[in-house]
Structure formats: structure tokens, C-alpha cells
Amino acid sequence: MGNEHSHGSSAHSAPPNPYLEKHTTPEQTEALEKRVRTLESLLIKKGLVSAETLDKMVETYENDIGPLNGAKVVARAWVDPAYKERLLKDATPAIAELGFSGLQGEHMVVVENTPSVHNLVVCTLCSCYPWPVLGLPPAWFKEAAYRSRSVVDPRGVLHDFGLTLDESVAIKVWDSSAEIRYMVLPERPAGTEGMSEEELVALVTRDAMLGVTKAESRVA
Amino acid sequence: MKLTPNRNISNIEGDAVLPRKNGELVFHDAWERRAFALAVALCEQGHYQWDEFRDHLIAEIDAADKAKAQSPDTSFPGYYENWLASFEKVLIEKGICTLDQLPSKTTE
Numbered sequence: 001m002g003n004e005h006s007h008g009s010s011a012h013s014a015p016p017n018p019y020l021e022k023h024t025t026p027e028q029t030e031a032l033e034k035r036v037r038t039l040e041s042l043l044i045k046k047g048l049v050s051a052e053t054l055d056k057m058v059e060t061y062e063n064d065i066g067p068l069n070g071a072k073v074v075a076r077a078w079v080d081p082a083y084k085e086r087l088l089k090d091a092t093p094a095i096a097e098l099g100f101s102g103l104q105g106e107h108m109v110v111v112e113n114t115p116s117v118h119n120l121v122v123c124t125l126c127s128c129y130p131w132p133v134l135g136l137p138p139a140w141f142k143e144a145a146y147r148s149r150s151v152v153d154p155r156g157v158l159h160d161f162g163l164t165l166d167e168s169v170a171i172k173v174w175d176s177s178a179e180i181r182y183m184v185l186p187e188r189p190a191g192t193e194g195m196s197e198e199e200l201v202a203l204v205t206r207d208a209m210l211g212v213t214k215a216e217s218r219v220a
Numbered sequence: 221m222k223l224t225p226n227r228n229i230s231n232i233e234g235d236a237v238l239p240r241k242n243g244e245l246v247f248h249d250a251w252e253r254r255a256f257a258l259a260v261a262l263c264e265q266g267h268y269q270w271d272e273f274r275d276h277l278i279a280e281i282d283a284a285d286k287a288k289a290q291s292p293d294t295s296f297p298g299y300y301e302n303w304l305a306s307f308e309k310v311l312i313e314k315g316i317c318t319l320d321q322l323p324s325k326t327t328e
Contacts, residue, residue: 024249025295029251033250035251039304039307039322042321043317048262049265054261058254
């Protein structure tokens with residue numbers, strides 16, 4: 001793939017990621033395993049760290065960055081009407097309230113799904129994406145088929161994602177740019193009234209925050 | 221103990237950005253996970269500032285990129301190899317370890 005569009009700054013697209021390919025030979029991997037193991041036991045012996053802390057550390061970072069940031073924003077908006085108002089009015093500072101920043105001058109806009117309006121996010125030019133809240137974009141988000149078709153036939157695109165909306169529901173398509181990144185605030189699923197904010201976070205998927213699906217009351 | 225990710229770490233940008241796929245961290249091998257955790261753990265415990273580690277990381281990546289540009293066909297250190305080298309440098313710098321305690325002392 002690569003950078004098919006390089007308009008705007010380097011902050012325009014999600015960061016390039018040349019490190020996803022594994023490149024070490026089995027021998028090199030083994031040597032690195034050994035090097036890290038030695039280092040780890042040295043630091044454990046010095047009493048600086050415990051194996052348990054390290055496990056917990058990895059778990060936290062693996063599970064708690066990426067799409068989850070956006071999910072926390074959505075769950076907060078579901079339980080806190082005042083927060084939701086701030087979020088819809090000016091999303092960038094509202095998102096920063098929860099400690100999520102890292103945007104490089106782009107403005108975040110959050111659009112709310114309602115029973116009569118469904119929002120869909122796209123970047124027709126390339127792959128602008130609110131990556132500090134949603135992590136890196138999924139492959140399909142960058143594909144020409146999604147980028148062009150979501151504008152001319154959003155209903156068809158949603159249907160392909162398994163979401164068939166009633167004809168009476170208006171669909172708004174939001175085209176991200178170098179300056180503005182959109183995120184969808186999905187509707188809070190029915191039957192979740194008794195759930196805590198923490199439980200709600202688990203219901204919010206990346207796809208729901210892009211508008212290609214809805215948030216469901218049970219995690220699939 | 222409830223850990224909260226340090227946003228300085230999870231939001232590293234530019235060349236030092238953490239390898240991720242679909243928003244999630246990518247680790248190929250167990251050692252990469254451990255190297256990640258070690259550097260983050262010692263930082264969280266206040267043994268060094270995140271920037272001090274990150275500056276090394278950026279320098280290592282930069283050096284690896286330059287080396288790769290000169291000889292594109294040879295193997296070059298990957299992200300977490302740069303990460304590991306940076307971690308060792310910061311350990312020495314902060315007097316947490318001495319050079320001869322490090323497993324990689326023979327490679328430099």
C-alpha cells in the first residue's frame with residue numbers, strides 16, 4: 001500500500017508503520033530472547049521490578065490503547081449528559097479531558113447517531129483517521145472501494161457491513177481531512193440502562209465509532 | 221494495583237511511534253513484549269523520564285534508517301531492537317546498571 005496521497009503534512013494520515021514485518025532469523029530471535037531474559041533477571045535481582053509487574057504492564061498496554069480510547073469517550077458521553085454536550089460542541093478539548101491527546105493540530109468532531117440520523121466516516125482522499133482515539137485505521141478504510149462508494153452509495157456500504165437501515169433514516173457521510181477528523185457517537189443500545197460506564201466501554205467497537213455498524217447491547 | 225497507561229508512552233509520535241495494527245500494539249516475539257514492559261516499568265517507577273528514553277529511541281531508529289538507506293539489502297535492527305538498545309543506554313546513563321553487567325556488552 002504505502003502513501004498513495006501525500007497531500008498535507010505527515011500528520012495527515014496515520015503514522016507509517018514499517019515495523020510490522022518480522023525480520024529476524026530464528027538465531028537472531030533466540031539471541032534477543034536471551035539478551036532480554038538476562039536483562040530481566042538482572043533487574044529483578046536488583047529489586048527494581050517483578051515478573052508480575054511486567055506481565056501486568058504488557059497486558060495494560062496491549063488492551064488499553066488504540067480503539068479503547070474512543071470507546072471510553074463514547075461510554076462517558078452515554079452516562080454523562082453534560083460531558084456529551086461538551087463533546088458534541090467541541091470534541092477536541094472534551095476528548096483531552098479524558099487524557100487522550102496526540103493530535104497534531106487537527107480538530108476532532110464527534111457526530112451523534114440518533115433514531116433518525118446515521119453518520120458514516122470516510123476519508124475520500126486517502127486515510128485521514130482519528131488515530132489517537134481509534135488507533136490505526138483498518139485496511140478497508142484505506143481501500144478505494146470504501147472511500148469512493150461510501151459517498152455515492154452509503155446505504156449499500158452499510159448493507160455490506162451487515163447494517164440495513166430503514167429508508168426513513170437519513171445517512172450523513174463525513175469526509176475527514178487534514179484539518180478535521182470525525183468520530184461517530186453511536187446510539188446507546190437498548191437494555192443497557194443498568195450498566196456501569198466500565199461495562200459500556202466494552203460494547204463500543206471501532207466499527208461503531210466509524211459508523212459502519214451500531215453498538216450492540218452484547219459484545220459479539 | 222490498577223495500571224493506567226502513560227499517555228506519553230502510548231501516544232509516541234513520529235519515527236518512534238509504537239508498531240500497531242488496527243490500533244493495537246504489535247509484538248512478534250515474547251522478547252519484544254518483555255523489552256517493552258521493562259522500559260515502561262522502570263520509567264513508571266521514576267528511574268528516568270520518558271523523554272530521556274525516547275530521545276535514545278529516536279536516535280537509534282534514525283541510525284538504523286540511515287544504515288538501511290546505505291545498504292538496503294542487509295538486515296537492519298527492527299523497532300524493538302532499537303528499543304532494547306535504547307533501554308540499555310538509559311540504564312547505563314542513569315547508573316542503574318554498569319556496562320559489564322549488560323548481556324550485550326560484547327556487541328558494542
